[in-house]
Amino acid sequence: MTDFAFDHAPVGLAILESRVIQRCNLQFCATFGGEPADFIDMPIVELYPSREDYHRIGELLQQDEGAKSGLYHDERIMRRRSGELFWCRVRGRSVSPEEPFRTGVWSFADISEDRPVVSLTPREREVAILTCKGLSAKEIGLKLDLSYRTIETHRAHLLQKFGARKLPELVAKLTGMPL
Numbered sequence: 001m002t003d004f005a006f007d008h009a010p011v012g013l014a015i016l017e018s019r020v021i022q023r024c025n026l027q028f029c030a031t032f033g034g035e036p037a038d039f040i041d042m043p044i045v046e047l048y049p050s051r052e053d054y055h056r057i058g059e060l061l062q063q064d065e066g067a068k069s070g071l072y073h074d075e076r077i078m079r080r081r082s083g084e085l086f087w088c089r090v091r092g093r094s095v096s097p098e099e100p101f102r103t104g105v106w107s108f109a110d111i112s113e114d115r116p117v118v119s120l121t122p123r124e125r126e127v128a129i130l131t132c133k134g135l136s137a138k139e140i141g142l143k144l145d146l147s148y149r150t151i152e153t154h155r156a157h158l159l160q161k162f163g164a165r166k167l168p169e170l171v172a173k174l175t176g177m178p179l
Contacts, residue, residue, distance in 0.1 A: 012108035019044050019058070019101050031088075031110050033081040049079050052122045061092075061100055070097035075132065075175075077117065077125055078108070086112035115174065118161050127154040131167070132174050 006013060012028030014021050021039045029035055032047055048054040053076075061072050070093055078088040092106040120128065123144075130140045137151040144151070155167065164170035 012110075014039070014044075014106050014108065015103070016044060016101075016106055017103050028108060031080075031108055032078075038081070047078055047080075049077050049085055049125075050122060053077070053125065056122065056126060058101070070094045070100070072100070074129060075111065076129060077120070085117050086110055087115040087117060088112075120158075120161070124154055124158055124161075127151060128158055128174055131155065131158075132171055 006023075007025050009025055009027060012025065012031040014024040014028050016022065021042045021044060024036055024039045026036070029039065032039070045051060045054040048057070057074075057076060060074075064072055071091075072094070073089070073091040075087060075089050077085050078090075079085055087110075089109040089111050090106060092104050094100040094102070094104040096102045126144065127140060130143060135143065137148040137155065140146075140151045141148040155170070158174075159165070159167075159170050162170055162173045164173055
């Protein structure tokens with residue numbers, strides 16, 4: 001029954017070892033486009049928009065307070081096998097918090113219906129994600145080793161790209177909340 005529950009869960013699930021897919025369920029395949037055999041032994045980097053995003057999110061995961069307890073979650077842009085980009089809610093549990101990438105179970109939920117994919121630079125995506133987590137420009141600047149003025153410039157670009165007038169409206173659009 002455990003295999004049945006894993007295979008038919010209503011959210012995409014994958015078991016990763018050292019950031020390589022070992023097993024995935026049917027919803028994961030539907031979300032990313034393919035069959036289970038297409039993903040076995042696939043490095044997860046192939047499902048990120050870029051290698052830079054892959055490395056940046058990996059670094060964030062290792063610094064995240066929750067990840068130190070074995071849990072991690074965020075919302076990010078991912079890439080289907082077709083190349084299409086989409087917003088994805090990602091949650092993970094590491095079996096070994098001291099080595100978060102050794103073995104873990106990850107869920108992937110397509111949330112693109114609630115949130116438009118707008119062409120963003122990797123830095124804009126990073127600022128958008130941290131803004132949605134409620135961090136101020138100064139806090140984001142400290143986290144990314146940038147000046148708060150640089151963060152404000154990135155936020156201004158985000159406001160323009162999303163057609164938002166103020167930061168709360170931008171956050172609403174980024175998170176898919178009704179305005």
